[in-house]
Amino acid sequence: MTNHLMNLRHVPDDEADEIRELFETHNVSYYETPPSRWGISMGGFWVHDNEEAQRARALLQAYQQERLRRQRDAYEEDLAAGRVGGFWHRLRRRPVTTLAACLAIAVILALTVAPFVTL
Incomplete structure (x- = not known):
């Protein structure tokens, strides 16, 4: 087997x-x-x-x-x-990339949640 x-x-x-x-x-x-x-x-x-x-x-x-x-x-x-390291380590080493990723996450989250909030 x-x-x-x-x-x-x-x-x-x-x-x-x-x-x-x-x-x-x-x-x-x-x-x-x-x-x-x-x-x-x-x-x-x-x-x-x-x-x-x-x-x-x-x-x-x-x-x-x-x-x-x-x-x-x-x-x-x-x-x-x-x-x-964690988030703060990444933010110190690559602030632009980290902030861009956070902004992208916020936009995706807003687009995902917006239809439910406007009901």
């Missing part, structure tokens, strides 16, 4: 490459279906054998815990260095 290991929708290319390398290193006999351009099919990593699926899921779980730790560490470093 076919086992779906992981959905590939919204998965960054570097993560998918690392998972392919992980499976090839550990000789997991998997196959891959790509996600569709329009988001209809999810794509993913698959295996045929149930035992192989259990082994692959264990590898994926360990990999994802390690990736989570690495991504959190990288975010903490970027936060400490001032490369990332």
